[in-house]
Amino acid sequence: MRLKEFLVEKLPEVDPELLPSRARIMGGVALIRLRPELDKLEEEIGRLLLEFYRVKAVYRIYGVTGIERRPMIKHLAGEGVKEIIHREYGCCFKLDLTRLMFCLGNSFERLRMAALTRDGEVVLDMFAGIGQFTIPIAVLSNPSKIYSIELNPEAYGYLLENIKLNGVEDKVQAILGDCVEIVPKKFRGIADRIIMGYFHGTMKALPAALSALKPIGGIIHFHELARRGSEERFVKHVIDEIESRGCLARLLNWRKVKSYSKTRNHIVIDLLVIRR
Numbered sequence: 001m002r003l004k005e006f007l008v009e010k011l012p013e014v015d016p017e018l019l020p021s022r023a024r025i026m027g028g029v030a031l032i033r034l035r036p037e038l039d040k041l042e043e044e045i046g047r048l049l050l051e052f053y054r055v056k057a058v059y060r061i062y063g064v065t066g067i068e069r070r071p072m073i074k075h076l077a078g079e080g081v082k083e084i085i086h087r088e089y090g091c092c093f094k095l096d097l098t099r100l101m102f103c104l105g106n107s108f109e110r111l112r113m114a115a116l117t118r119d120g121e122v123v124l125d126m127f128a129g130i131g132q133f134t135i136p137i138a139v140l141s142n143p144s145k146i147y148s149i150e151l152n153p154e155a156y157g158y159l160l161e162n163i164k165l166n167g168v169e170d171k172v173q174a175i176l177g178d179c180v181e182i183v184p185k186k187f188r189g190i191a192d193r194i195i196m197g198y199f200h201g202t203m204k205a206l207p208a209a210l211s212a213l214k215p216i217g218g219i220i221h222f223h224e225l226a227r228r229g230s231e232e233r234f235v236k237h238v239i240d241e242i243e244s245r246g247c248l249a250r251l252l253n254w255r256k257v258k259s260y261s262k263t264r265n266h267i268v269i270d271l272l273v274i275r276r
């Protein structure tokens with residue numbers, strides 16, 4: 001039986017259109033988005049989800065906020081489990097889901113990054129989070145080194161734990177701090193591949209990323225939100241920005257990672273960048 005059918009049966013007085021059709025399950029915990037019309041029923045829905053999914057806890061998720069992309073989340077039912085281990089493609093990601101974000105919708109992108117990384121590459125993960133890209137690359141591919149920078153001390157703490165949990169201490173160096181400041185000082189000319197896995201201002205970090213490419217150049221994976229239907233214009237804008245800084249940029253690919261809102265998509269642009 002599907003969640004929607006189950007809820008319609010248990011809550012016959014509620015307009016079925018308002019009821020959610022699925023929750024996200026991570027580490028034995030269900031995360032659900034609910035329409036505001038269901039505010040008064042949220043705890044009851046929480047208990048029903050506990051029964052339906054047989055999970056330890058249910059949380060309501062409202063969205064993410066701020067530079068550090070913190071989740072806005074509320075406990076609805078079950079144990080007060082906060083720290084979970086999510087498993088994906090043979091990788092483990094430990095996190096406090098009430099404090100840090102982990103987007104299940106980016107799952108294919110995580111695998112794609114690991115599949116693209118070639119043997120012996122030096123990878124720079126500028127917005128590392130808890131290791132969403134770093135860990136799959138370290139576990140599933142064979143880079144010579146990954147430098148992973150994270151600004152938020154809490155996320156950095158889990159990044160360190162996830163490096164250990166996945167046994168990739170020899171491949172990954174985690175750095176706590178602001179990549180915009182650190183990269184031009186400490187990581188000049190070292191990277192074959194740079195992941196800029198952030199949005200709401202990735203462009204600000206572009207000069208730092210360019211400074212980190214090897215003299216021969218390399219690949220940048222640039223994430224941002226783009227207005228639906230205007231993605232190609234945005235791609236051109238990014239290429240123009242790179243070329244205005246004295247580099248050559250060739251578009252390898254761009255793809256929609258996920259739909260972000262009614263008007264915007266989260267996209268990633270893969271660029272081959274040659275320094276001149």
Ligand SMILES: C[S@@+](CC[C@H](N)C(=O)[O-])C[C@H]1O[C@@H](n2cnc3c(N)ncnc32)[C@H](O)[C@@H]1O
Pocket residue numbers: 067068069101103106126127128129130132133149150151152155177178179180196197198199
């Ligand atoms: C949206 S999360 C994404 C994590 C991961 N890259 C992904 O795409 O799944 C972005 C992370 O970048 C970090 N961050 C934001 N600005 C930063 C900066 N200037 N330097 C380093 N990390 C930064 C935030 O703290 C957050 O953990």
